[in-house]
């Protein structure tokens with residue numbers, strides 16, 4: 001599903017990634033752990049095509065990312081990659097349902113079909129009752145589940161999550177983690193999750209330990 005070969009990245013004189021080779025299979029839930037500053041977020045951003053490596057190749061579902069032009073890359077990213085961040089990043093002026101439809105509308109899906117998919121996704125997340133609520137009217141756990149629904153609306157190859165439960169209390173955290181594994185089991189969804197949560201990391205199929213720009 002994902003293949004990274006020889007990825008390096010520097011920010012001015014600081015080399016943050018020092019040659020990363022990594023393969024992730026379809027249906028795997030992989031966690032990336034390591035101390036602050038190890039390069040985890042930078043690696044995830046590069047995997048998600050939000051940032052470019054200085055050297056190295058990235059293959060995502062058979063497509064070599066480096067070869068795509070900016071417009072093709074934006075469409076590819078919207079279709080193939082779902083993102084979940086620590087802070088939900090939902091648009092405050094739109095309802096939960098509308099937020100979930102957005103990536104599908106960008107993809108050119110009709111509004112009726114986008115709505116149908118969003119209703120189905122929110123139902124899967126146990127949020128049907130909350131569909132017409134705006135983010136400010138939702139709890140932290142609900143907002144994060146709406147963000148997961150939004151990440152999944154285009155049936156992406158992979159969901160990349162950066163500290164997805166970092167701002168949640170224990171109950172909501174455990175509920176969100178359970179959801180990831182349920183999505184893996186029912187839909188074969190692939191996840192790469194940067195986390196400081198040892199409980200989550202211990203449940204994933206594989207844990208990648210990073211230190212100082214390298215995989216240990």
Ligand code: ADP
Pocket residue numbers: 011016034035036037038039040041042043
């Ligand atoms: P982690 O996620 O493991 O905490 P990051 O990938 O966020 O690590 O950061 C790794 C290092 O790169 C840190 O020293 C950070 O300050 C630096 N860094 C990250 N992004 C940038 C940027 N856009 N510009 C300059 N330095 C950055």
